[in-house]
Amino acid sequence: MAKPPKPTRASPARLIFGDLWEYDPAPETADPKLRARYELFINGEFVRPKAGKYFDSINPATERKLAEIALAGPADVDAAYRAATGAFKAWAALPGRERGKYLFRIARLLQDRAREFAVAETLDGGKPIKESRDFDVPMAAAHFFYHAGWADKLEYVAPGRTVAPVGVVGQVIPWNFPLLMLAWKLAPALAMGNCVVLKPAETTSITALKLAEILQDAGLPPGVVNFVTGAAATGAAVMGHPAAAKVAFTGSTEVGKAIMRQLAGTDRRMTMELGGKAANIVFDDAPLDQAVEGIVNGIFFNQGHVCCAGSRLLVQEGVAERVIAKLKARIRMLRVGDPLDKNTDLGAINSKAQLSTIRRLVAAGVREGATIYQPPVKLPEKGYYYPPTLFTHVTQSHRVAREEIFGPVLAILTFRTVDEAIEKANNTAYGLSAGVWTDKGSRILRMSTELKAGVVWANTFNRFDPASPFGGYKESGFGREGGRQGLLDYTSHA
Amino acid sequence: MSTRAPSRLPVTKTPKVYLGGAFVRSESARTYKVSDASGAFYANMPQCTRKDLRNAVEAAAKAGPGWAKRTAYNRAQILYRLAEMIEARSGELVASLVRFGAREADATKGMTVCVDRLIHYAGWADKYEQLLGSVNPVASPHFNFTVTEPMGVVGIIAPDSPPLLGLLSMIAPVIASGNTVVALASEKVPYPAILLGEMLATSDLPGGVVNLLTGFRRELIPTFATHEHLRAIYAAVEGADRTTLRLGGAASVKRIRFVEGARAQWFADSAQGLDAIREFVELKTTWHPIGS
Numbered sequence: 001m002a003k004p005p006k007p008t009r010a011s012p013a014r015l016i017f018g019d020l021w022e023y024d025p026a027p028e029t030a031d032p033k034l035r036a037r038y039e040l041f042i043n044g045e046f047v048r049p050k051a052g053k054y055f056d057s058i059n060p061a062t063e064r065k066l067a068e069i070a071l072a073g074p075a076d077v078d079a080a081y082r083a084a085t086g087a088f089k090a091w092a093a094l095p096g097r098e099r100g101k102y103l104f105r106i107a108r109l110l111q112d113r114a115r116e117f118a119v120a121e122t123l124d125g126g127k128p129i130k131e132s133r134d135f136d137v138p139m140a141a142a143h144f145f146y147h148a149g150w151a152d153k154l155e156y157v158a159p160g161r162t163v164a165p166v167g168v169v170g171q172v173i174p175w176n177f178p179l180l181m182l183a184w185k186l187a188p189a190l191a192m193g194n195c196v197v198l199k200p201a202e203t204t205s206i207t208a209l210k211l212a213e214i215l216q217d218a219g220l221p222p223g224v225v226n227f228v229t230g231a232a233a234t235g236a237a238v239m240g241h242p243a244a245a246k247v248a249f250t251g252s253t254e255v256g257k258a259i260m261r262q263l264a265g266t267d268r269r270m271t272m273e274l275g276g277k278a279a280n281i282v283f284d285d286a287p288l289d290q291a292v293e294g295i296v297n298g299i300f301f302n303q304g305h306v307c308c309a310g311s312r313l314l315v316q317e318g319v320a321e322r323v324i325a326k327l328k329a330r331i332r333m334l335r336v337g338d339p340l341d342k343n344t345d346l347g348a349i350n351s352k353a354q355l356s357t358i359r360r361l362v363a364a365g366v367r368e369g370a371t372i373y374q375p376p377v378k379l380p381e382k383g384y385y386y387p388p389t390l391f392t393h394v395t396q397s398h399r400v401a402r403e404e405i406f407g408p409v410l411a412i413l414t415f416r417t418v419d420e421a422i423e424k425a426n427n428t429a430y431g432l433s434a435g436v437w438t439d440k441g442s443r444i445l446r447m448s449t450e451l452k453a454g455v456v457w458a459n460t461f462n463r464f465d466p467a468s469p470f471g472g473y474k475e476s477g478f479g480r481e482g483g484r485q486g487l488l489d490y491t492s493h494a
Numbered sequence: 495m496s497t498r499a500p501s502r503l504p505v506t507k508t509p510k511v512y513l514g515g516a517f518v519r520s521e522s523a524r525t526y527k528v529s530d531a532s533g534a535f536y537a538n539m540p541q542c543t544r545k546d547l548r549n550a551v552e553a554a555a556k557a558g559p560g561w562a563k564r565t566a567y568n569r570a571q572i573l574y575r576l577a578e579m580i581e582a583r584s585g586e587l588v589a590s591l592v593r594f595g596a597r598e599a600d601a602t603k604g605m606t607v608c609v610d611r612l613i614h615y616a617g618w619a620d621k622y623e624q625l626l627g628s629v630n631p632v633a634s635p636h637f638n639f640t641v642t643e644p645m646g647v648v649g650i651i652a653p654d655s656p657p658l659l660g661l662l663s664m665i666a667p668v669i670a671s672g673n674t675v676v677a678l679a680s681e682k683v684p685y686p687a688i689l690l691g692e693m694l695a696t697s698d699l700p701g702g703v704v705n706l707l708t709g710f711r712r713e714l715i716p717t718f719a720t721h722e723h724l725r726a727i728y729a730a731v732e733g734a735d736r737t738t739l740r741l742g743g744a745a746s747v748k749r750i751r752f753v754e755g756a757r758a759q760w761f762a763d764s765a766q767g768l769d770a771i772r773e774f775v776e777l778k779t780t781w782h783p784i785g786s
Contacts, residue, residue, distance in 0.1 A: 159625045263740075274747065455779050456780045469777055473778075477747060485640060
């Protein structure tokens, strides 16, 4: 007779609350104060697009229409650049102290309406309310506040040289952190005395246009900031407009390269914040429970719609089994569903197109022989959702280990030595961020030196701050956003 | 012109480019004829090819990690040593510049600026970090700091004029921060770059840190543009060459910088400084929690 297996301490019975008792809904109910239709914001006013065309902005959690957004054509982009060019001279000539005061005001007015903006952001983009409430909106306000203080200190930006504004800047931002990316782009540009024409992503235009209301309330001079909404064609018009002295783009590496080619015949200055495939490296001496929290935060924050997401886990062989077991147990507890629910960890995937990209790459992972794990979760019937997903037995050549998935999908690889970890981590065309988990200080500093990435998180992950420069190596782009270093990209030689 | 043979025929030097720490002719065995300012035949220069460029990038990539790991103090001393080597042979360099058409006074002035500029950057090697990096006051319990790192292998396309000062002014800030270099010398006046190679070889600079090519821009610029392992380009070019570099560089998201503004005033002090160093470093920000 076979003996019953001995219970081991490694696999204790685990209580998973959501399995036993269903959570009560805890919806955030603040009014997002949405308009039925949003116009373009040009020269300080909301104006109808010249061709009279609009497109729908959808709530990805319910697939229901939220609002109509103006579709900017070339004539509208042109009008926006004319407004910005007209406003530039006076704005640049304004004493820095006064420019700064506008930015301080914008920060304060955004803080006043934080809850409303958080709900709007969650409705429009699908991210969990706890993230838009605790991260996106307060961090956006912080960026305005931080950069406001730089506006009268241009002579301290670059030692040994006097700097001046660049002129009119064209900016195109992605849909993963709509308001926050807008703040990253606007605040330093304005502080240094530039004027802006900015295009939000077509699936997430609403908070930009809500911010336009704040710019009006703040009394910002007309034309200093202009928002043109639309899709790829509008973006290309913004990037390619001859009145732009500089362009700044955040988005995929593919589109970034296309813009670089589009502008190859010009002397246009550029900042590119592109894709990533960050390695999150766990050594056997790491505090494993903390590391698991960091891994979860690294890949499932904002449904993995993060350019610096820790999407490749490199775990040292000796602890790989334990880390994977802990990780599986941990993601059983993630709550996937209604983004407006305060208990939700993973909200909706931003769009139908992105959901199909994720599905396609996950299918490739399965086909190429990696082992998939998804916890049993009940996804809402309507809306775009994807469960947290782990791949084990991944090799470096698998597509899930090479391509940016931009979804809640983690590829797990193992390593034996420090050198192997470095080699594998750097074996990518990207170089935006990396994570290291170890108790050994000297190893952290060595890893931080050897990893070819613009941001290295040691025993932490996905931390951001307006004072901390952010940006990539290699095909993750060039230029920095944040800190004193980020300001240089919005200045020229005086 | 005398038809009589001189009593002693001078031994002329066969020009070889300094590549991977060795003096080589082009792998293609191609050469092109260079005449001096009077139009007299001077020498057959190596007409370097795309393959030579790739070999040079390989040498530079191999030398990169070791050079980047040298202490800043050590890099400073090596740049200073290079200035010593050039000062000692400045007569020969001036003579070669004059032979190829420079006025004596300009050539002499150019030489002193070359040496002084190297010393300027030797001094920067252990100082720029404190000006470009920072400790950042983040609003959370983390220690957060930004440091610079070299970009890697940088492709340099030197101006035709001034041939030596232009080349050196571009190389010095790039290697001061630990990058390695593959440089294309002036097409019109390549010979001073041959002499420079000989001085690089005796300056304690590890082989492969600076690799010099001679040849034709139109043959080599397209490969500079597309070679994936060149992480950055620093070029004194205009017009269509700029477009070629940008178009080719987009595929690997290269950092592409052109010589313009104050930096094109080669002889002036304003042509040098921290900015040129800053343009060829990456910024890396590291976070670590404070406390436990």
